[in-house]
Amino acid sequence: MIRMIVGVSETFDSAHFLPNHPKCGKVHGHTYKVEVEVEGELRDGMVIDFEDLKAILREIVSKFDHKLINDLIDNPTCENICLAIFNEIKDRLKDLKVIRVKVYENPNKWAEIRI
Numbered sequence: 732m733i734r735m736i737v738g739v740s741e742t743f744d745s746a747h748f749l750p751n752h753p754k755c756g757k758v759h760g761h762t763y764k765v766e767v768e769v770e771g772e773l774r775d776g777m778v779i780d781f782e783d784l785k786a787i788l789r790e791i792v793s794k795f796d797h798k799l800i801n802d803l804i805d806n807p808t809c810e811n812i813c814l815a816i817f818n819e820i821k822d823r824l825k826d827l828k829v830i831r832v833k834v835y836e837n838p839n840k841w842a843e844i845r846i
């Protein structure tokens with residue numbers, strides 16, 4: 732059986748700090764990039780309309796954009812941000828399988844959930 736997977740990405744700019752971390756304990760910022768992939772059946776040639784998937788992802792990351800992420804997540808590591816976005820997008824897409832969420836803190840560092 733063919734597995735059909737579609738993906739979208741978004742970026743957002745946020746500040747954070749990691750409490751008690753020697754280097755990341757001071758408030759600083761990143762341009763985060765999020766990639767989301769979902770798997771599902773083809774309906775009328777689509778798994779999900781890219782516009783719909785992008786709108787959902789944009790809505791989720793807009794909660795973080797130009798905010799101090801510590802106000803939203805206790806220990807906002809790249810891993811915890813990835814987990815929060817994964818859980819939220821999974822809740823929003825009940826009839827599709829969210830198979831991958833990847834959050835880049837910068838081009839050289841990322842955290843990823845794969846199902």
Ligand SMILES: [Zn+2]
Nearest residue numbers: 747755759761
């Ligand atoms: Zn950081």
